[in-house]
Amino acid sequence: MEFKETQAIYLQIGDYVCEQILLGRWNEGDRILSVRELGVDLQVNPNTVMRTFDFLQNNEIIFNKRGVGYFVAEQAKEKILKYRRNQFMDHELPVFFKNISILGMSFDELKVRYDDYIKNNQ
Amino acid sequence: MVNVQNVTFSYTKRTELLTNLSLKLEAGRIHGLLGKNGEGKSTLLKLISGLDFPKAGSINTLGFDPAKRSPEMLRDIFFLPEELPQLSLSIENYEKVYAPFYPNFSTEQFNAYLKEFDIENKKSMLNKLSHGQKKKVFVAFGLATNTKLLLMDEPTNGLDIPSKGQFRRMVASAIDESRCLIISTHQVHDLDSLIDSITVMEKHEIVFNQPIEEITKKLFFRVADRNEKTEDVIYSEDTLRGLYQVCVNTTGEESKLDIELLFNAILTEKNKIVKLF
Numbered sequence: 001m002e003f004k005e006t007q008a009i010y011l012q013i014g015d016y017v018c019e020q021i022l023l024g025r026w027n028e029g030d031r032i033l034s035v036r037e038l039g040v041d042l043q044v045n046p047n048t049v050m051r052t053f054d055f056l057q058n059n060e061i062i063f064n065k066r067g068v069g070y071f072v073a074e075q076a077k078e079k080i081l082k083y084r085r086n087q088f089m090d091h092e093l094p095v096f097f098k099n100i101s102i103l104g105m106s107f108d109e110l111k112v113r114y115d116d117y118i119k120n121n122q
Numbered sequence: 123m124v125n126v127q128n129v130t131f132s133y134t135k136r137t138e139l140l141t142n143l144s145l146k147l148e149a150g151r152i153h154g155l156l157g158k159n160g161e162g163k164s165t166l167l168k169l170i171s172g173l174d175f176p177k178a179g180s181i182n183t184l185g186f187d188p189a190k191r192s193p194e195m196l197r198d199i200f201f202l203p204e205e206l207p208q209l210s211l212s213i214e215n216y217e218k219v220y221a222p223f224y225p226n227f228s229t230e231q232f233n234a235y236l237k238e239f240d241i242e243n244k245k246s247m248l249n250k251l252s253h254g255q256k257k258k259v260f261v262a263f264g265l266a267t268n269t270k271l272l273l274m275d276e277p278t279n280g281l282d283i284p285s286k287g288q289f290r291r292m293v294a295s296a297i298d299e300s301r302c303l304i305i306s307t308h309q310v311h312d313l314d315s316l317i318d319s320i321t322v323m324e325k326h327e328i329v330f331n332q333p334i335e336e337i338t339k340k341l342f343f344r345v346a347d348r349n350e351k352t353e354d355v356i357y358s359e360d361t362l363r364g365l366y367q368v369c370v371n372t373t374g375e376e377s378k379l380d381i382e383l384l385f386n387a388i389l390t391e392k393n394k395i396v397k398l399f
Contacts, residue, residue, distance in 0.1 A: 006343070006344055006345060006377055006378055007377065007378055008338055008376040008377055008378050008379075009315060009378055010376075011376070012230065012378075036295060039294040039295070040291050040294045040295045041288055041291075042315075043290035043291050043294060043315055043316075043317045044290075044294060044316065045152055045294060045297065045316050045317070046294060046297060046298075047150070047151070047318050048315070048318065048334075051335070083233040091139070
């Protein structure tokens with residue numbers, strides 16, 4: 001896994017796990033990879049993966065069955081989407097707004113592009 | 123796991139290499155030991171493992187005084203030096219001779235690590251291997267000893283591109299709560315996803331020793347626009363992509379630790395950084 005420049009690695013691993021769930025590779029109730037397996041796969045310190053799992057557990061995206069492993073929680077997808085939307089609103093949207101205002105672009109101009117995009121990607 | 127207290131050491135009478143150095147290292151972590159050339163990193167590793175003796179101060183390694191070199195301690199330490207010994211032994215015979223010193227050595231693991239490194243033939247002579255191949259054999263052997271303490275001096279030096287990833291995978295699979303790894307390195311980018319505690323040596327002493335969580339709680343690493351004005355910047359490097367900065371973490375948001383940047387920041391703004399911890 002190539003890590004991005006700025007975000008903490010444990011959060012990037014969190015994104016990776018969430019993506020597996022959103023893409024339906026790991027479904028509700030499925031057992032996910034162990035801390036060590038994921039550490040080996042991603043070539044990271046298992047302690048870092050442990051932090052990811054704690055973080056995901058606190059956000060009720062995964063849960064731990066003692067001695068068995070970690071599982072995808074109920075309604076994990078919905079929770080991830082909600083979390084991701086908040087992240088997008090708080091972090092990505094302000095940057096986007098800043099750019100379009102610097103470039104002097106209007107919403108109408110963007111709407112045409114957006115509608116095109118939706119048409120071509122459905 | 124390792125406790126070094128007020129240690130002084132010199133090779134010659136005139137110049138002290140380590141002066142009143144203290145350091146505590148915990149199990150379950152991968153400690154990155156960083157420092158410029160000639161700061162005494164390798165010497166410190168030698169003192170911890172009992173290969174050299176301090177002139178003053180005390181060292182406790184796994185509950186033992188390393189200078190006594192007791193077998194109970196030595197069987198739980200593996201030291202991978204930067205310069206590997208020239209031995210006219212085959213890999214197979216090296217294992218036969220040296221593995222019995224380590225009660226938790228696993229031949230199965232050794233073979234699996236060698237295989238992952240693409241070293242197929244255990245009949246190969248160690249002194250006929252290239253530097254990189256030899257390094258792979260010793261890294262594989264060291265991890266397979268399952269010692270509580272594993273000291274590695276520049277383990278990725280000489281490794282080819284694919285084997286750096288293999289090295290990270292192996293270390294990730296080999297570390298657990300009971301083991302302590304100390305890696306002395308200049309190749310921070312090879313290891314920045316593994317190291318979870320940073321120790322910096324400068325001018326004969328330890329100037330910084332913190333786990334990653336503490337570092338990213340107190341410091342914020344970022345790439346900023348050149349015209350962006352910010353307070354709380356401790357250290358800044360101008361690059362093509364913008365300004366790489368180490369700032370005081372005021373929001374509590376955690377960023378990705380850039381070890382190289384942190385190291386440079388500590389060397390130039392030591393007091394400002396140390397004050398935060």
